[in-house]
Amino acid sequence: MPELVDGLDSKSSAFGFVGSSPTAPITSVMNTYTRFPLQVSKGKGAWIRDCDGNQYLDAVAGIATCTLGHSDPVMDWALDQQLRKLQHISNLYQIPEQEALAAWITTHSCFDKVFFCNSGAEANEAAIKLARKYGHQVRGIERPIILTAEASFHGRTLATISATGQPKYHKGFEPMVRGFRFFTYNDISSFDRLLEATEIEGPRVAAVLLEPLQGEGGVNPGNIDFFNHVRKCCDMKKILLIFDEVQTGVGRTGELWGYNKLGIEPDAFTLAKGLGGGIPIGALAVKEKYDLLCPGDHASTFGGNPFACRAGLTVMKEVERRGLTYHARCMGELLQELLKQLVTRYPDHLRDVRGWGLLQGLVLNNPSLTAPSLVKQAITERLLIVPAGPEVVRFLPPLTIKPKELHTAVNRLEKALLSIIS
Numbered sequence: 001m002p003e004l005v006d007g008l009d010s011k012s013s014a015f016g017f018v019g020s021s022p023t024a025p026i027t028s029v030m031n032t033y034t035r036f037p038l039q040v041s042k043g044k045g046a047w048i049r050d051c052d053g054n055q056y057l058d059a060v061a062g063i064a065t066c067t068l069g070h071s072d073p074v075m076d077w078a079l080d081q082q083l084r085k086l087q088h089i090s091n092l093y094q095i096p097e098q099e100a101l102a103a104w105i106t107t108h109s110c111f112d113k114v115f116f117c118n119s120g121a122e123a124n125e126a127a128i129k130l131a132r133k134y135g136h137q138v139r140g141i142e143r144p145i146i147l148t149a150e151a152s153f154h155g156r157t158l159a160t161i162s163a164t165g166q167p168k169y170h171k172g173f174e175p176m177v178r179g180f181r182f183f184t185y186n187d188i189s190s191f192d193r194l195l196e197a198t199e200i201e202g203p204r205v206a207a208v209l210l211e212p213l214q215g216e217g218g219v220n221p222g223n224i225d226f227f228n229h230v231r232k233c234c235d236m237k238k239i240l241l242i243f244d245e246v247q248t249g250v251g252r253t254g255e256l257w258g259y260n261k262l263g264i265e266p267d268a269f270t271l272a273k274g275l276g277g278g279i280p281i282g283a284l285a286v287k288e289k290y291d292l293l294c295p296g297d298h299a300s301t302f303g304g305n306p307f308a309c310r311a312g313l314t315v316m317k318e319v320e321r322r323g324l325t326y327h328a329r330c331m332g333e334l335l336q337e338l339l340k341q342l343v344t345r346y347p348d349h350l351r352d353v354r355g356w357g358l359l360q361g362l363v364l365n366n367p368s369l370t371a372p373s374l375v376k377q378a379i380t381e382r383l384l385i386v387p388a389g390p391e392v393v394r395f396l397p398p399l400t401i402k403p404k405e406l407h408t409a410v411n412r413l414e415k416a417l418l419s420i421i422s
């Protein structure tokens with residue numbers, strides 16, 4: 001465990017609470033999050049420290065964003081350099097860092113062109129606009145429809161909650177953006193039925209939007225047969241197949257991109273979370289023939305700015321240089337094995353382990369044990385994990401995590417589990 005030292009006096013917190021104190025802070029921030037009473041003052045690798053000096057193992061990593069862990073020296077150096085050189089310049093001008101990151105992504109994927117924005121939802125917004133333009137311009141569809149999956153998650157803007165197949169995200173914000181229909185994930189007949197029903201009066205499906213593995217929806221890995229079927233249907237009917245790889249991209253699954261796990265290529269994909277290593281960035285990448293957005297169609301003031309793109313480029317180059325995709329695959333196997341041993345030991349409370357690489361979900365036997373209660377208890381054992389729905393706890397550690405740290409994580413999880421069930 002590295003010693004984390006910083007200049008913040010633990011008792012001089014400016015935020016009205018310190019360390020793991022359970023009192024809620026006086027806050028001027030809107031009440032959109034249920035926050036744990038933990039204030040993090042410093043991070044290093046897979047470890048973070050609270051204001052009282054307690055050290056926690058971070059298996060959340062900013063929800064799959066801190067790809068290289070906290071305060072990675074190469075990342076620190078690159079960002080420091082970039083801050084001193086140029087932080088922001090408008091897309092009115094040429095941005096070499098943006099060109100370089102786009103070139104990296106296109107030479108290491110099946111795509112040819114990239115658009116940059118600042119988040120996952122924005123990347124999906126761009127994908128949805130592209131799908132509609134494709135529908136109108138290429139397919140001649142008057143009111144293009146996009147098919148997405150139940151239990152999916154695509155973001156929190158109006159169009160992306162509309163694309164999200166979970167009613168709880170719609171509630172209170174109706175009317176939804178029109179033009180989305182839902183099928184059951186990994187279910188060929190559900191997909192076929194929806195496609196047929198939607199096109200009963202003629203072709204009007206412009207795109208299918210899918211996560212290769214559903215993250216927020218409960219860590220559900222995509223099924224190869226299902227995805228191959230969808231790919232074939234899309235080819236036959238000239239429907240755009242778009243992958244939301246906001247969570248699965250950038251080595252997370254043990255492959256560089258989630259689509260590598262499924263043996264097919266989508267026509268476009270979106271990235272965000274892991275791409276910036278903690279710096280906000282999002283991207284839509286497309287194959288040449290779907291490069292349909294023209295000047296004036298879409299834009300973002302901050303999208304692809306020099307600082308964010310330098311972050312993205314640094315993450316990608318380090319993932320490659322250190323072999324972190326392969327490392328994530330090996331560490332994922334170890335993590336899955338350790339979690340499976342837990343399931344064997346506590347069959348009354350744990351049901352299953354599923355996931356790819358360092359995106360693993362431990363499925364609980366709801367309702368005897370809920371994901372939020374286990375996550376909360378884990379914090380007292382100084383382990384950070386995150387729920388994926390009510391009955392799954394999710395592990396998304398930095399791709400740099402070491403075997404010993406995974407053992408520590410699972411030991412701490414077991415302690416948390418024991419203190420709930422005993």
Ligand SMILES: *Cc1c(COP(=O)(O)O)cnc(C)c1O
Nearest residue numbers: 119120121153154155215246247
């Ligand atoms: C997190 C996530 C999003 C939303 O990303 P934001 O950056 O929060 O807008 C979209 N899709 C998937 C699959 C995600 O995991």
